[in-house]
Amino acid sequence: MNAIEFVLAGMLAAATPFLLAALGELVAERTGVLNLGVEGMMALGAAIGFIVVYNGGGHFAGFIAAGISAAMLSLLFAFVAIGLQANQVAAGLAIGILGQGLSALFGKSYESLTIRGIPKIEIPGLSDLPLVGGLFTQDIVVWLSLLATLGVWFVFARTKTGLILRAAGENPKATHSIGYPIILIRVCAVALGGAMAGFAGAYASTVYTPLWADGMIAGRGWIAIALVVFGTWLTGRIFLGACLFGAVSLAGLAAQTTGVELPSQLLASLPYLVTIIVLGIISSNRRLLKLNGVASLGEPYKP
């Protein structure tokens, strides 16, 4: 298998944790809430998901448990940041630290244990194609997250629900005055974002690399938040961004196998360096950010 085939085949799976978490954060941010606790919610989801699967609960139950636990953590954030109108940055950081701590606490006795992942599904015909065949051989979660991407795009672009969600983030006062409950909308969006981050964490720990280690999320939650900015709050661009990060994290591995002499630490920091560079490029176009950005992002709504 050459390097291009390798990257193409693995890109979507590597992108999935970024994608799921970023989609969840997108929904929350579109309603005006900046939740910086994604890293912690992902870590908790990864720990809970792994524990359930390891103890014989199966992957489906593992994902559900991960989603619920991360959603509960995000509801704690919602209570403090939305309900009590506390500083969203500080509340998000607190949730992040708490989630990482809880994941390490719960996962302590599972350190370095491994489980079995889930099989990949081949699409007859397409999976046999040369070069791109690997692209069509993916596990069920990858396919579902592609569906979720389409679903999020469809809701925001084509439905009234999407319009109301966006209105809550653009002009909460006006939205409230025509009768929509801003607090409830935002709490639900944050809970959904939490569940998605939990799924993302469970994918990382039970499917992508089926093992548990403290700190295994390794900044992926933060990259997911950055992805929402990269994608300028547009679903399709967030998907492309996630693929870019999937490819970048694989390119490091591919470079090593082809014998390129680079320190492994440089390859490990590649996703972070790419995040910094892309963030600089996208953000310097202020018009682009203003055009698609969320007007009241990060501001508590005071009824």
Added chain:
Amino acid sequence: MSWLASMFGFRLVRRERASLMMTALAPVVALVAATILNLALYLIMGKNPVGVFYAMLLEPFLSWYGFSEVLLKMGPLLLVAQGLAIGFRAKIFNIGAEGQFILGAIFASAIPVMYPEATGVWIWPAMLLLGAVGGALWASITAFWRARLNANEILVSLMLSLVAAQLLNYLLLGPWKDPAGFNFPQTVMFQYDAMLPILFEGTRVNISLLFGLFFSVLAFIFMQRSFQGYKLEVGGLAPAAARYAGFSESRTIWLSLLIGGLAAGFAGAAEVAGPIGQLQRSISTGYGYAGIIVAYLGGLHPIGIVFASFVMAVLYIGGDNAMVSADLPIAAVRVFQGSILLCYLIAFTFVRYRLEWVDQLKRGEA
């Protein structure tokens, strides 16, 4: 807040002015609440909460050596938090102090690693200076990205922390590895002149605590008494007003990040030149992230931060004790840190707002 009214029969009403007493009380209440919550968690985990409480919150006060270790931890926390708080008040959220701390440690280590035989009284002061420069340089990347490229400083500074950790690994496994160190990822032990003077004989407390306290005084003067500090604060509270008054936003960004990076880098340098005495992987046990919590718990006020850093230092030392004597994983300290900040944010709501009971009959209007 109609949801509070409809669910619980009360609502929050903004206070016209927050009382000083309540502002000072909020962190205390938060600490008590977080302690109770965490002890309950240990109970659920099957640990003896009394034993944990004793090890975590009493033992650090029961011996002079234990207490001196608290003072030792307080130094870096104080420096990091004071630097961050200045930025936070200006709404510049530098959360990458961890990376700036690591760069400070790396820069400071350059002298003893490259000149291991050098002697002279200038060595440790030069290391501290170099460390501060290193931290400030690392922070200046974030400042440039924010001021010139308009990029979010939270994300950039955090990513840079992750890069800094990899850079440290690279140096320790590659060019700076101690050749006689049995392949451990660490540098040579530093020479005597590269070490900070000890403050109290028989303990590890060094003069970095004094620098921390001195920096706190400077931060107090800067934020409370200087015009530049006032401009930073206005920029945070009312950006539009600050722009109207002609206060430069980019100057605020640079100043906030450089001060934060300088202080964190200095703390990193003091850590390798102090209790550790070499560059190794575990130079920072999360000081950069704990500093964020200390800054908020201290109400972003220089005096409050002195008390908050003491509390956090107790928690660090107590956590170590609990790990040994009560078999508690070290992650429990992180959980405690996270819950303190959450409890503080909740408690702080009641500094800004008061509860008002909604009359049953009027509830419909609420």
